[in-house]
Amino acid sequence: MAEQKPSAIYLKDYTVPNFLIDKTELTFDLDETQTIVTSRLHLRRNPESKVQTSALVLDGGEDVKLIGVAIDDYALPEQEYTIKDDKLIITATPNEFVLTCETMIEPQNNTKLEGLYRSSSMFCTQCEAEGFRHITYYLDRPDVMSIFTTTIIGDETRYPVMLSNGNEIERGKTEEGKTFVTWHDPFKKPAYLFALVAGDLEVLNDSFTTMSGRDVKLQIFTEKHNIDKVDFAMDSLKRSMKWDEEVYGREYDLDIFMIVAVDDFNMGAMENKGLNIFNSSCLLASPETTTDDAYLRVEAVVAHEYFHNWSGNRVTCRDWFQLSLKEGFTVFRDQSFSADTHSDVVKRVEDVSFLKTAQFAEDAGPMSHPIRPASFIEISNFYTLTIYEKGSEVVRMIHTLLGEEGFRKGSDLYFERHDGQAVTCDDFVKAMEDANGVDLSQFKRWYSQAGTPRLTVTDSYDEQAQTYSLTIQQMTPPTPNQPTKLALHIPVKVGLVGQSNEALSFTFDGQTQDEVVLHVNDVEQTFVFENVMSKPVPSLLRGFSAPVKLDYDYSTEQLLQLMSGDPDGFNRWSASQQLAVNELNKLIAQYQNGAQFSEETPLVEGFKALLADESLDPAMVALILGLPSQAYMSELADKIDPQAIKAAREHLRGIAAKALEVEFKHVYESNASNEAYQASAEQIAKRSLKNAALSYWVASGSDEAKAAVVRQYRNADNMTDQFAALSCVVHFNLAEADELLNAFFEQWKHEALVVNKWLMLSAAREHENGLAQVKALMEHPSFDIKNPNKLRSVIGGLGQNVDAFHNLDGSGYAFLADQIILLNKRNPQIASRLCTPLTRWQRMVPALAEKMKGELERIAREDLSKDVYEVVSKSLA
C-alpha cells in the first residue's frame, strides 16, 4: 500500500462551511498546452459556522498550478498563504472579500477525466463529485452554493462553440483577436454542477413550451459526424419535460437547455445545470447502429439527467453522504417515466432483475454500505448500485406506503420547502411525513442499515375456519462494521391465487380485498386472512414491493401455476425465475458430483404453455424465456463455481431448445416483421421475442435454424437484429463465426459505438485461448486504453468469458490485475471499478478464491490511488 494510508471521512463529523461564496466569476483562457483559469470569488464568513476563524482553506489538486492570489486586489506575498496536501490555505482574511486566484492547468494531460479535459478535439468538464478542485482552488463541497458567471476565451476556428451553464450574456473579441463568450447562471449551485464545453460542434435545435407558456430553447451538440443520431434523444428530452410537468408538477426554469455528447467519459452522463454532458453511448442512436436496449438506455438517461434539474440541482445534497437523496429519487423518477412510456411490468422485471443480480451481490460483499453511507475514503467509489438502485427501491417503498397522491403531496412539499437548498435524506423523509401526517421513523432504518434483508415465509390454511395465515420472519445478515441489525419496516404486497388460477378475495383488516400491503416491522409476525374459500397459493412480494430476498418453499406445481395464472404480471415472471433457479441448482449439483445431467425439466411444460399463448405480451414472454443469468446464479450460490453454472445453463437451455424446436421456430417466424424500424414498445417487444426464440432454435442444433440466423445477419436493416444474429453465430460457434465477425468490423469500423460492441463480443467469445484473444484486442488499432467505453467493452467481455476469466491457472485474474495496476494512477475511477469481480473472492470456490485473493494482494503492494486503495483494502480486510 501507499506509505501514507488514505483515511476515511465520517458523516458524523459534518460541520457547516466556515465561509460562503455568494458569487463566482471565472475566466478560462483555453489553449492546447496551458489553460489559464482566473477566478474571482466573493467570499464571506458563514454566520452559521461555530468556528470563528479568519483562515480560509480551499480545495485544490496536484494538477493545479497556482500563479497568483489576491485579496481585494492586494496580491498576497508567499508568506501569507501555503499550499499543503493540495489545499490552499490563506492564514488571515477579512470578514467579506473578493479572492482572485490565477491558476494553470493542462487539460490535454488530464487522463483521469475529472476537472477540465480533452475528449477528441473538444474541451469538456466533469466536476461531480470533486472535479472542480482540479480546475481551480475552491470550497468544493455541495453545501457551498454560488451564482456563477463564466467567460471562455478561445480560438474561434477551433472552438466556434463555447458553452457553460445558464444563458449567454456577452460575446466579443479580445485584444489578441480571440473570441470570448460570457455565460451567466442565475441559479445558485454547488461547483459540482459547473460545466464548460468548447469545440467545433454541430447542433440540433428544437424548443419546448412549458406548462406556464415559456419557450425553452433545446440544443443537442455533437461532433459533426454524429449529429444525425440525436433525434431520438431530443424526442426523449421533450417527453421527459412534459412528463415531469404532468407527474410531478415540475417546470423547467432556464430559457435554454443544452446537451453535449463526448466520447471519453467515466460514467453515463452528468446533470450540470442547463448543460448536461453525456457519454456518447448514452445519447447517440440510429436504427442501423443502435440496439433496442441501447435506445431504451438513451431514453432513460436523458430523462434521468433532465429530472435532476429538480431532484439534484434546485434541491441538492448537503454533503456526499446524502448522494442517494438525489440519485435514488432520480432513478425512481426515470424508472417511472420509462414504465409509463413502455410496459410497466416489463420495465419492473428488467430493473428488479438487475437489482437482484448486481446490487444484491454488492450488498453481500466487502463494499456493502447503506444507501446513506456513514463513512468513505473516496466518494467516487460510492456511485454504486446501492446508492442508485437500492436508493430508488427505498423511495419506491415510500411511494407504496403513501400511495400515488400521498407521495405527490410529499414531493411537492419537499421541493417547495427546500428549493435552492442543500439538504439531507432526513429532510426528504420529513417532507413525506409532514405532508401525510405519518411516522416513518422505523422506516428510516433503510437509510442507515446495509445488507439485503431476508424474509422467510411459512403458511397454514384452516379449512374449517377458512382462514389463511402467513408467518413472516425478517433477518438482515451482518455487513462490514454492522454486525447486528434492527428490524426494518418492509411493505410486502400479497395476493392469493386459487386452485384454478382465480384471484381469491379475502378479508383483511375488516375489509374484503384481493391484494394487500402487509406492514412487516417485527422480527416475526403472523398475518391472518379471513374468508379464504379454498387453500391458496400465496403470491408474495408482488411487483417486488421491497428489495429483499424471499424464501417460501414453493412446489414445482405451485410455481407453474403462478407462472401461468398469477394476476400480477411481475410475479408470473418471478415464479418462472424461481422454477428455473431450482432446476439450475439441481443441475449444478449434478455437475459438481460428477453425476449425469437429468434430461427432463418441468420448465419445458411451462415454456410450452407460454409459447402457445398468443395473448401474452411478447416482451414478457421473452423475459420469461431468458434463463437466470450466469451473474444471478453466482449471486445466489453459496460458493460460486463458474464452470458448473455455465454447464448447467447450457444444458438446461439445450433441453428446452430440443424439446420445443418446432415451437421456437414458429415463434421466431411469426414475430418477424418487415415494418420500418421504430424504437416503439410494440416493435421492441416483438424483436425481443423473435431473437430469444432464434437463439433457442439455434441451440436445438437445427440446420434450418443455423441457416436462418445467418440469413437474419445478412438481411438485417437494424442493429438489434444484426447483432442478435451475430451474437448467436458467435456464441454457438457456427462455421460462419470468423467470417461474420470480420465482416461486422469492416462494415462498422467508422462507428465507434458499434466497434465497442464488436470488441465486447469478441472478448466474450469462448475460444481455446480466450485470454490471448483479449490481449490481441487490446493491441487492435480500434482499441484505445484512454477511452473508458472501449476498456469497459473489452474487460466486460472478458468477464463474461467464463473459461478465459475464471481459468483455474489464475491467468484471467492476473490479466485483470495488470490492467488495474496500469490504470491505477492514470484513471483511478475506472481502475477502481475494474476491481469489482475481484472483491467477490470470498464467495468463490476455494481454488478460485485463492487466486483472486493473490491478485488483490499483488495490487495492494502498489502505490495506490485512494480509489483503488479503498476497494482493495476493504476486500482484504
Ligand code: 0A1
Ligand atoms: N450524477 C451523475 C453521475 C455521475 C457521477 C460522477 C461522474 O463523474 C465521475 C459523472 C456522472 C448521474 O447520476 O447521472
Ligand code: ZN
Ligand atoms: Zn443521477
